[in-house]
Structure formats: structure tokens, C-alpha cells
Amino acid sequence: xxxxxxxxxxxxxxxxxxxxxxxxxxxxxxxxxxxxxxxxxxxxxxxxxxxxxxxxxxxxxxxxxxxxxxxxxxxxxxxxxxxxxxxxxxxxxxxxxxxxxxxxxxxxxxxxxxxxxxxxxxxxxxxxxxxxxxxxxxxxxxxxxxxxxxxxxxxxxxxxxxxxxxxxxxxxxxxxxxxxxxxxxxxxxxxxxxxxxxxxxxxxxxxxxxxxxxxxxxxxxxxxxxxxxxxxxxxxxxxxxxxxxxxxxxxxxxxxxxxxxxxxxxxxxxxxxxxxxxxxxxxxxxxxxxxxxxxxxxxxxxxxxxxxxxxxxxxxxxxxxxxxxxxxxxxxxxxxxxxxxxxxxxxxxxxxxxxxxxxxxxxxxxxxxxxxxxxxxxxxxxxxxxxxxxxxxxxxxxxxxxxxxxxxxxxxxxxxxxxxxxxxxxxxxxxxxxxxxxxxxxxxxxxxxxxxxxxxxxxxxxxxxxxxxxxxxxxxxxxxxxxxxxxxxxxxxxxxxxxxxxxxxxxxxxxxxxxxxxxxxxxxxxxxxxxxxxxxxxxxxxxxxxxxx
Amino acid sequence: xxxxxxxxxxxxxxxxxxxxxxxxxxxxxxxxxxxxxxxxxxxxxxxxxxxxxxxxxxxxxxxxxxxxxxxxxxxxxxxxxxxxxxxxxxxxxxxxxxxxxxxxxxxxxxxxxxxxxxxxxxxxxxxxxxxxxxxxxxxxxxxxxxxxxxxxxxxxxxxxxxxxxxxxxxxxxxxxxxxxxxxxxxxxxxxxxxxxxxxxxxxxxxxxxxxxxxxxxxxxxxxxxxxxxxxxxxxxxxx
Amino acid sequence: xxxxxxxxxxxxxxxxxxxxxxxxxxxxxxxxxxxxxxxxxxxxxxxxxxxxxxxxxxxxxxxxxxxxxxxxxxxxxxxxxxxxxxxxxxxxxxxxxxxxxxxxxxxxxxxxxxxxxxxxxxxxxxxxxxxxxxxxxxxxxxxxxxxxxxxxxxxxxxxxxxxxxx
Numbered sequence: 001x002x003x004x005x006x007x008x009x010x011x012x013x014x015x016x017x018x019x020x021x022x023x024x025x026x027x028x029x030x031x032x033x034x035x036x037x038x039x040x041x042x043x044x045x046x047x048x049x050x051x052x053x054x055x056x057x058x059x060x061x062x063x064x065x066x067x068x069x070x071x072x073x074x075x076x077x078x079x080x081x082x083x084x085x086x087x088x089x090x091x092x093x094x095x096x097x098x099x100x101x102x103x104x105x106x107x108x109x110x111x112x113x114x115x116x117x118x119x120x121x122x123x124x125x126x127x128x129x130x131x132x133x134x135x136x137x138x139x140x141x142x143x144x145x146x147x148x149x150x151x152x153x154x155x156x157x158x159x160x161x162x163x164x165x166x167x168x169x170x171x172x173x174x175x176x177x178x179x180x181x182x183x184x185x186x187x188x189x190x191x192x193x194x195x196x197x198x199x200x201x202x203x204x205x206x207x208x209x210x211x212x213x214x215x216x217x218x219x220x221x222x223x224x225x226x227x228x229x230x231x232x233x234x235x236x237x238x239x240x241x242x243x244x245x246x247x248x249x250x251x252x253x254x255x256x257x258x259x260x261x262x263x264x265x266x267x268x269x270x271x272x273x274x275x276x277x278x279x280x281x282x283x284x285x286x287x288x289x290x291x292x293x294x295x296x297x298x299x300x301x302x303x304x305x306x307x308x309x310x311x312x313x314x315x316x317x318x319x320x321x322x323x324x325x326x327x328x329x330x331x332x333x334x335x336x337x338x339x340x341x342x343x344x345x346x347x348x349x350x351x352x353x354x355x356x357x358x359x360x361x362x363x364x365x366x367x368x369x370x371x372x373x374x375x376x377x378x379x380x381x382x383x384x385x386x387x388x389x390x391x392x393x394x395x396x397x398x399x400x401x402x403x404x405x406x407x408x409x410x411x412x413x414x415x416x417x418x419x420x421x422x423x424x425x426x427x428x429x430x431x432x433x434x435x436x437x438x439x440x441x442x443x444x445x446x447x448x449x450x451x452x453x454x455x456x457x458x459x460x461x462x463x464x465x466x467x468x469x470x471x472x473x474x475x476x477x478x479x480x481x482x483x484x485x486x487x488x489x490x491x492x493x494x495x496x497x498x499x500x501x502x503x504x505x506x507x508x509x510x511x512x513x514x515x516x517x518x519x520x521x522x523x524x525x526x527x528x529x530x531x532x533x534x535x536x537x538x539x540x541x542x543x544x545x546x547x548x549x
Numbered sequence: 550x551x552x553x554x555x556x557x558x559x560x561x562x563x564x565x566x567x568x569x570x571x572x573x574x575x576x577x578x579x580x581x582x583x584x585x586x587x588x589x590x591x592x593x594x595x596x597x598x599x600x601x602x603x604x605x606x607x608x609x610x611x612x613x614x615x616x617x618x619x620x621x622x623x624x625x626x627x628x629x630x631x632x633x634x635x636x637x638x639x640x641x642x643x644x645x646x647x648x649x650x651x652x653x654x655x656x657x658x659x660x661x662x663x664x665x666x667x668x669x670x671x672x673x674x675x676x677x678x679x680x681x682x683x684x685x686x687x688x689x690x691x692x693x694x695x696x697x698x699x700x701x702x703x704x705x706x707x708x709x710x711x712x713x714x715x716x717x718x719x720x721x722x723x724x725x726x727x728x729x730x731x732x733x734x735x736x737x738x739x740x741x742x743x744x745x746x747x748x749x750x751x752x753x754x755x756x757x758x759x760x761x762x763x764x765x766x767x768x769x770x771x772x773x774x775x776x777x778x779x780x781x782x783x784x785x786x787x788x
Numbered sequence: 789x790x791x792x793x794x795x796x797x798x799x800x801x802x803x804x805x806x807x808x809x810x811x812x813x814x815x816x817x818x819x820x821x822x823x824x825x826x827x828x829x830x831x832x833x834x835x836x837x838x839x840x841x842x843x844x845x846x847x848x849x850x851x852x853x854x855x856x857x858x859x860x861x862x863x864x865x866x867x868x869x870x871x872x873x874x875x876x877x878x879x880x881x882x883x884x885x886x887x888x889x890x891x892x893x894x895x896x897x898x899x900x901x902x903x904x905x906x907x908x909x910x911x912x913x914x915x916x917x918x919x920x921x922x923x924x925x926x927x928x929x930x931x932x933x934x935x936x937x938x939x940x941x942x943x944x945x946x947x948x949x950x951x952x953x954x
Contacts, residue, residue: 031922034933068922069936204879206919241825241862242918244931280825282860284725285916299820300852301722301859306598306618360880360921367922398879432921434879448882456916458859459703459722459729461599466644469727470678490678497640500613501601508612712849721851723858734850735839736858744850 001261002269003147006138013139021058022098023077024048025127026086028061029213030245031206031367036088037072043091044074051095063126063214066115068206069366070108075127084108114365117384119346119372121354122330126214131249134256137217143257145333146221147268150228153336158229159185162332164340166352171197171288171325172400172429173505174351174418180322183312184230187320192232194223195316195323197293198239198246201285202401203452205432207356208326210368212239212246215330216253220276222329224263225336227274230322235276238293241283250278285402285456289504290315290323292458303460304504325430327356347373351417351428361398361434364389371416378412381435392437396520400429402449402456403509405516406442425516427509441538442521443528447475449513457506464507467498471514478525481532481541488529492518557623562630568621575603575616578629585629586638586670588645588663589704590617591754593777594713600704601641602667605629613637639671646673647680648727650699651757657770658758664702665757686730690740693763694752698730701759707731707751714780719745750776794844797837802830806838810845817848820856824863833864861916869904869911871949873929873942878917880924889925890914892939893946909950 017023026032026041041061048057065073070084076098083094083106090106097103120126129136137143149158163178184192196219200208212219223235239247254276257263265273279297286292287302294316296302315321331353335343347353351373357380360366364386371380377397381387388394396406405426407414414420418428436445454468474491477483495511502508518525527533532541554571561574561583568577573596578585589600598615605616608626616629628634645651645664653659667673685698705722708731712718719742723732733742752760753773761770796803809826813819823846827838834857843853857863875881875889890901893912897905904911920926923935929945 030933031920031935034920034923034926034935068920071923200919201916202879203877203882203917204921205917206921209919240919242915280822281862282821282825283862283916284860296821297818299816299818299822299848299856301725301855303859306615308619358921360924361883366880366924401879432879434883434921436883440883448879452916455726457726459724459726460597461601462641462644462702463601465703465727465729466648466681469681470644470647473679473681493640494678497637501604501637501641503598503601503615708851718849719851721849721855723855725859732851732854735836735854 001147003151006143006147009135010139010141010144013135017058017139020078022056023058023060024094024098025060025062025065025075025077027063027065027071027073028131029064029210030243031064031068032071032073033245035071037086039088040072040074040086040091043088044095047091047095050092055099057095057098060130061132062129063131064123064210064368065127066369067108067365067367073108076102082108114367114369114384114386117375117379118370119354120370121334121343121346122211122218122327122356123214123368123370124334125218126210129215131214131216132252134217134253134260137215141337142217142333143221143262145336146224146228146262149225149336150268150270150272155185155229155231158225158336161336161340162229165335165343166340166347167328167331167335167343168351168418169324170327170331170355170430172403172427174428177324177328180312180324181226181229183310184232184320184322187313189320190231191319192230193316193319193321194226194230194232194235195293195297195321196223196235196237196329197288197290197323197325198237198243199281199288199293200240200243200326200430201288201456202403202430202432204358204360204398204434205401205430206358207368207431209243209246210358211326211330211356212243213249216246216249217257218333219250219326219329220253220257220263222332223276224267224274225332226322226324226329228272230320232322233273233275235274236279236297236316237276238279238281238287238297241280247278247280254278284458285452286458286504286506289506292504293323294321301458303458304506306503327431348415348417350419355416355428355431357431357433359385359433359435362388362392362437362439363435373417374415376413376415377407380416380433381412385435388435388437392439394435395438395440396436396442398426398434398436398445398513399432400427400512401432402452403427403505403512404429404432405512406436406445406520407516408520425512425519427512439536439538441479441534441536442517442524443475443479443534444536444538446514446517447472447479450475450510453506453510457510461501461503461507463498464502464504464510467494467502468507468510470494471498471511475514478528479534479539481528481539483529485529488525555623557621559621559623559625559627561627570620570622572621573617574605574614574619574621574625574627577621578616578627583629585616586667587617588667588702588756589706591706591710591774591777593781594706594709594754597705597709600702602638604634604637606631606634635671638667639673642667642671642673643676643678645702646676647678648683649701650682650685655767656700656758657761657765657767658700658772659768661768661771662758663756688739689763690738691745691747691763692740693747694739694749695761695763696731696739697759697761699759700757701731702757703729703731704756705731706754706756707760710750710754710777714777715746715748715750717744717746717748720751794841797841803841805830806842807845810842815846817846820846820848820853821860824857828863833867835865835867866904867908869908870953871909871930871946872911872913873927873946874913874915874918875901876918876920876924876926876928877914878919878921878924880921881917881926884924886925888939889927889937889942892943896943897946909953910946
């Protein structure tokens with residue numbers, strides 16, 4: 001498809017769906033689907049039909065609307081009224097309300113603050129487009145960046161724009177994306193690959209799932225742009241099999257884009273060609289690690305291998321390979337459409353742009369948010385998140401999943417940046433943010449994550465294979481009140497060894513939850529050890545029986 | 550990747566040495582008489598960097614790197630011995646002892662065991678962490694060999710020699726994490742394997758008593774690994 | 789005995805789906821995981837005959853296919869019950885009481901994660917995170933995600949599902 005044709009589709013589609021049209025948008029991402037939002041949508045469609053042709057109402061499915069715990073969610077336009085916990089029975093009432101006042105009892109109370117503090121770039125289309133319709137994406141300026149870049153920028157200029165944006169990898173490590181791209185671009189060889197890491201494995205994280213389900217074309221466009229910039233013709237999306245809706249929508253999006261010749265040979269009339277295939281993960285957290293992911297795409301056990309050589313030089317089938325995660329690719333098209341300088345205007349000096357977080361745990365507004373980098377944890381938790389329910393006290397917020405740490409109250413006013421989070425022993429991670437209150441025991445939390453690492457360890461290298469099991473046993477001993485201070489010293493020693501000697505990121509970061517809870521909540525460990533007492537009342541103590549002879 | 554090998558210099562423990570860019574740190578160290586301990590590594594098999602015994606410090610890298618799998622670069626400064634490395638190496642040996650059932654006195658490989666040698670090398674006289682005492686399988690179904698998982702350290706030498714040299718690929722690793730085990734074919738008894746050629750290469754490269762020849766008494770099992778060097782010499786002559 | 793052949797292990801027509809997956813990937817060994825997905829999707833689990841057939845078709849060593857099949861938690865070598873309940877053990881669900889769900893199922897059906905009831909009605913597994921953290925604690929029953937569960941609610945949903953079986 002040529003640029004003019006794309007513009008024409010966009011204009012026609014926009015004309016058919018003016019912003020003044022009465023529209024009911026139903027969230028069709030997994031959170032709401034599991035609360036039967038598909039049936040709500042059907043009921044709304046039926047109600048709209050009954051309304052007759054004189055006052056037409058458009059009913060459409062849209063992506064994740066953020067407040068996942070309040071689903072199913074519906075937005076009524078014009079006016080952007082957000083309804084929550086909508087039932088199919090409410091359909092007629094909602095359809096009728098488009099003509100007059102909103103239905104008060106269903107309006108979400110968090111409506112205002114939750115959204116006003118956010119900054120939407122990655123999620124800009126979530127409440128606008130039907131993820132299963134390519135025309136919707138095109139009408140929202142989709143594929144515009146791809147077709148204009150192909151004709152107006154050289155691959156080197158494309159990478160320069162990205163460097164200018166200051167975008168850093170959103171998978172957790174925060175490696176500068178532009179630098180990664182230029183390494184792959186410079187690598188010798190004509191056969192190169194692009195991989196989108198959609199193996200979102202952190203327990204408590206659903207950012208990538210939401211992006212894939214809500215705006216799949218955005219990923220395809222980002223990958224195609226990457227292919228053009230580094231000189232690759234083939235891309236793979238490695239996505240968890242646990243995300244069936246995302247898989248279905250990705251496959252649909254790929255076939256739609258191929259049909260419109262936005263993927264495939266000679267895209268936009270240029271000599272650039274790019275194809276994308278979906279590969280399913282099969283339940284292995286370690287496959288989020290680049291080299292393990294590559295092994296898995298090659299059909300092998302997903303075990304990592306030592307780096308260097310890095311995938312940028314020798315990746316999939318030994319060829320130079322660019323791997324970025326979902327959120328990173330989701331930023332690309334917008335950056336190239338608006339320019340690197342525009343993007344660099346958001347966030348802080350070292351952490352540019354925005355970050356998507358999945359807010360969960362003991363918090364009022366559970367859901368998906370996108371905020372500018374540099375926002376404080378307090379703003380996220382208390383303003384956007386609405387604070388802790390039940391009048392209970394905040395204890396810690398966990399970021400970075402099993403590789404991250406627990407951040408206590410005294411750091412709530414710290415800005416959210418890669419470096420600041422690392423300084424307090426956690427990591428940015430992929431964006432899971434789990435809030436804990438006084439009912440959580442930090443020893444038990446550490447044990448939970450260690451159990452995770454132990455059973456997700458691939459078993460290839462010794463420190464991770466044995467070390468995580470040994471650390472887990474020690475944590476069990478502590479949580480049951482059977483441990484001594486010597487056990488605690490041993491635990492710290494093992495943490496040090498496993499952190500520094502493991503082969504891949506899984507093992508190297510597995511001790512983090514222990515180290516960070518020890519750093520800020522050592523008194524809880526000591527209470528378990530010295531007083532056989534769990535301050536949060538979570539752990540069941542094993543009372544030592546006196547031995548009688 | 551396709552760039553031809555160049556001659557470079559690097560520093561190994563304050564010694565300046567020459568090397569080719571296609572060599573690993575371990576190869577260069579051995580050429581220059583510097584001892585870096587290894588366990589999963591075996592010359593002639595592809596390195597996997599799994600045991601972490603051969604980790605070295607490289608100035609400028611915040612990570613320790615496996616000498617067996619890391620290629621040398623120009624101007625690289627490598628530290629192969631330090632108090633820190635010794636501590637980590639000893640801990641890794643402890644991990645191996647803790648995760649299996651290694652009772653030297655009754656083992657066929659007593660005195661001919663690379664794990665035992667490594668315990669001596671790192672000065673690991675006793676364990677500072679608890680033994681796990683796993684319940685593991687002993688498979689004596691093969692007419693000539695015995696597999697004892699209690700003594701296996703998952704170095705994957707058997708897997709590699711069988712796939713890379715013998716070409717049978719009878720062995721592989723099943724499961725993951727602490728539950729991972731080496732298996733033959735579809736995890737069936739070794740004696741019932743369709744693909745095993747009974748060549749004994751796996752037995753000869755096994756660093757411990759995990760794979761042994763039947764009928765050996767304690768301390769009788771000496772491994773003969775020289776066939777690997779012969780194999781590669783022959784290959785080289787052919788080409 | 790145990791000869792590797794390239795004919796499907798049974799006459800079952802569903803093998804055509806498996807063949808189609810392998811063909812789509814050019815019968816290359818890289819198709820192994822995609823093929824195992826198809827086998828599990830159509831037959832519910834991976835049995836020995838299936839593993840031998842796929843190994844022979846893609847020319848993958850038997851030990852390698854076994855290694856792959858046991859590496860990924862998604863694959864199972866044992867037949868599953870008519871219904872499968874997957875309790876999510878993600879962090880959000882852990883914080884909101886996923887353990888209570890597991891305990892309730894253990895008490896009601898006497899099975900722990902990875903087990904199937906004697907009457908083959910129900911299999912219980914745990915999921916690492918189904919990405920439904922917004923509605924924790926969550927579980928999925930035969931693929932449908934259920935959110936904000938209490939132990940009683942989950943047991944009721946399972947009872948409802950199993951009651952309809954003959």
C-alpha cells in the first residue's frame with residue numbers, strides 16, 4: 001500500500017466515525033472478558049439495534065480501559081462517561097442514556113483522578129480503537145510512521161531519531177534502545193532477525209498482555225520499523241501460550257496487515273520487505289532471557305547460554321538478532337511519527353518518556369496505568385491508585401517481579417526512574433507494581449519469590465539450580481521459626497554467590513527479593529528467628545517440642 | 550562472526566600474553582601454564598559455561614565470565630585467581646556436594662573423580678550448608694554400564710559427547726531446576742535404549758562416578774578421555 | 789518393537805492437524821515446540837506414541853524431544869481430567885489469597901497441583917500468572933478466566949461444571 005492510499009483509508013474511516021457520534025465502547029481485553037464483557041457487548045449491540053435508525057448508536061469493542069478490577073468497563077461517547085461493573089441487563093438503560101443523563105449508579109467513582117495523572121503514549125489507542133480492526137488503527141495514524149519513514153528516512157536516520165528520543169528498553173534492563181539497534185545494524189551479514197519478547201513472565205505483570213490485546217498493530221509497525229532500521233526481513237513474536245486472546249489478535253492483525261500489503265514484499269512501494277510470525281511460549285519464565293528465548297524459538301529447551309556473544313552479533317540461528325520487549329516496540333511508531341525530541345520531552349534526564357505499570361495487590365484502583373518517568377511512587381499509589389483499601393497501612397511496594405525488590409514507605413517520594421529504583425535495591429522491571437499492606441509478611445514474600453525462582457530455574461548452571469533450592473529451604477526454616485542466626489548468615493552468603501556466579505539474569509537477580517527485604521525489614525526476619533513470631537501473623541510457626549528422655 | 554582470527558595481546562594475572570581472537574580465555578591460560586579450574590568443560594566438546602567453576606574477573610566487566618566460553622579480546626585484562634573467586638568456586642563445589650549423594654569411600658570413582666579433585670583444589674573440607682539428600686535413581690539395566698544419578702553433577706559431558714562425537718544423541722536433560730536429570734531416549738532404562746551404541750564414550754568423559762562400567766569396585770573406575778584428543782587430531786589430518 | 793515409523797501411531801484423523809503444523813514449518817526441527825502445542829491441543833496430552841511420531845517426523849532425537857516436553861510446564865505427559873482448573877499463583881493472586889483457593893480444592897477434591905481426581909473428572913494445576921492481576925485472586929476453569937474468587941465460589945463453579953457430565 002502506498003502512503004496516499006493509507007491516508008485515504010484513514011480519512012474515510014474517520015469520516016464514518018465522527019467524535020460526535022453516539023458510541024458505546026466496551027473493553028474487550030482479558031480482564032473484562034473474564035467478567036463477561038463479550039456478553040455485555042452483545043447486549044449493547046441488541047439494544048442499539050432496538051433504538052432504531054433515527055438515533056444510531058455505534059457499539060464497538062476497544063482495548064484495556066485501565067480499571068481492571070472494576071470490569072466490565074464501558075465508555076459512553078461523547079462525554080467519555082466511564083461505566084463500571086456493567087451487566088448485560090444494563091444494556092438498554094445505557095443505550096437510552098446516550099441521549100440524556102448518564103446512568104449514575106454505574107458511573108465509575110475513580111473516573112477523574114485515575115486518568116488525569118496519566119500520560120498516554122503506548123496506550124494512546126487503548127480507548128479509541130477496536131483491536132480487531134486494522135482500519136481503526138489506520139484511522140488513528142497507524143502505519144503512517146512506517147510508510148513515511150520508508151520514503152523519507154534512511155535506516156541510519158531512523159536510528160538517530162530513536163537515539164534522540166532517549167528510549168530505553170522497557171523489559172527491565174533499561175539498555176538504550178537506539179544503541180541496541182545500531183549494534184545490530186552494524187553487525188555483518190545480510191540475514192538478520194527481529195524478535196519481540198512477549199513472554200511476559202513476571203508474576204503480577206500484565207502490561208504486555210494489555211498492549212497485545214488492545215493494540216496489536218502497534219507492535220507489528222514497531223517491528224517492521226526495526227526491520228527497516230537494522231536491515232532484517234523477518235520477525236518473530238514470542239508470546240506466552242497463557243495469553244490466548246493476545247495470540248488470536250496478533251495472528252489476526254498479521255493477516256490483516258499482509259492483506260493490505262503493510263507487511264510482506266515491497267512495503268509502501270519500496271524495496272523493503274518484512275514478515276512476522278508468532279511463536280508460542282510453553283510456560284517457562286526463563287525464556288524471557290534473550291538467549292533462552294532464542295533457544296526456544298529454535299525448538300530447543302529454553303536454557304540460556306553465556307553472553308558474549310550477544311544476540312546482536314550472534315542470535316537466532318547464529319545470525320545478528322534484535323530483541324526488544326512489547327512495550328519498547330509499542331513506543332517506536334509514535335516516536336518516529338512525532339520525532340525523537342518530542343518523546344525526550346517526557347520523563348527525566350536519564351529516563352525519558354513514559355512507563356506502563358500494572359498496579360495490583362492491596363490497592364483501591366487495581367489496573368493498568370501509563371505515567372511519565374519521574375513521577376513519585378506516592379503519586380502512583382495514592383493519587384492514581386487511590387490508596388490502600390480497608391484503612392490499612394502501606395508496608396511496601398514490590399517492583400520488578402522475582403528480579404526486583406520491596407520498597408518501603410520512606411522511599412515513597414522517590415521519583416520512578418531506572419537508577420533511583422536500582423539504588424534502593426529494586427529494578428524498574430517490566431512494570432509490575434504490587435502494593436502490600438501490613439497483612440503481608442516480608443519473609444513470606446521473599447519465600448514466595450524464591451519458590452518461584454527455584455521452580456523456574458532451568459537447571460543448567462549450578463548456583464541457580466542448587467542455590468535457589470537451598471535458599472528456599474532456608475527461608476522455609478526461618479518462616480517456620482526453626483532457624484538460627486547462623487542460618488541467616490548462610491542465607492546472605494548464598495545470596496551473594498548466586499547473584500554473582502549464575503549464568504543468566506534469572507539466577508543473578510533471584511536473591512534480590514531476599515536482599516531487599518533483609519535490607520528494609522530485617523526486624524521481621526529477626527522476629528521469626530529470635531522470637532518465633534511472625535509480626536504480620538502470616539507464617540505458621542512450628543513450635544519446637546522439648547525432648548524428654 | 551566471519552571476521553578472520555587476529556593476533557592480539559591481553560593480560561592474564563598481570564602477565565602480558567599473545568593470543569588469537571578465536572581463542573577462549575581458558576585456552577590462552579592453558580597455553581601459558583596458568584591454571585583455571587574447570588568441571589563441565591572438556592576439551593573437544595562445545596563449551597556450555599554451566600558449572601561456573603572457571604569464572605574469572607575481567608576488568609571493566611561488572612559480571613564474572615566463564616573462561617571456557619568467553620573469547621579473548623584485544624587489551625583484555627583477566628584475573629584468574631582472587632580471594633573472591635576462590636570463595637565462589639568453593640561454594641559451587643559445596644552446592645554440587647549438597648545436591649547429590651557423594652560418598653567418596655564407597656564410590657567407584659574414588660581417587661579418580663574430578664569433583665573430588667575440585668573439593669581438594671578449593672579446600673572444601675566440609676559443607677557449611679545442609680545436604681539435600683535427594684532420593685535418586687540408579688539404573689543398572691545396561692549390560693555393560695551403570696548410571697547413578699546420586700553422583701551426577703549435570704555437567705552434560707555425556708550429552709555432548711554422545712551428540713557431538715558419537716552422533717547418537719542418546720542422552721539429554723529432562724525436567725528443569727533442581728529436578729533436572731540426564732536421561733536416555735524417552736526416559737527409559739538405559740538398557741532398553743534404541744539409540745545407544747554402547748560405545749562407552751559417555752562413561753569415559755563423566756567426571757564422577759555417575760556413569761561407570763559394571764562390576765567395578767570402589768576406586769577402580771579410571772576414566773580414559775584421550776580418545777577425544779585422538780578424534781580431533783584425526784579430523785584435523787583429514788582436512 | 790518400538791520401531792520409529794513416519795506413519796501416525798493411530799488411524800485417528802486428528803493426526804492430520806499435527807502433520808499440517810509440521811508441514812507449515814517445513815518439517816524442520818525448529819518446529820518441535822509448535823508441533824507439541826498442536827498435539828496437546830488435539831489430544832490433551834503428549835503420550836509416548838506421539839513423542840515417537842513427532843521425533844521421527846522432524847528428525848529430532850528421542851531424548852531431545854523428551855527433554856523439551858518436560859522442560860516446559862505447559863506440556864503434560866499424562867492424560868488430564870475432563871475439566872482442568874488452573875489456580876493462578878502470580879504475585880497479585882498470592883497477596884490476595886491464592887493459597888486459600890488451593891487449600892479449599894485440596895480439601896474438597898483431595899488433589900494437589902499437578903494431580904487428577906480418581907474419577908478423571910478434575911485436574912488441578914497452578915499457573916504462573918494468567919495476567920489477570922486486576923481481578924485477583926484468579927483461576928481458570930477449562931480456559932475461562934474467573935476473577936475475584938473466594939474458595940467457596942471456586943468450588944461452586946467447579947461443581948457446576950462437573951455436574952453437567954454424565
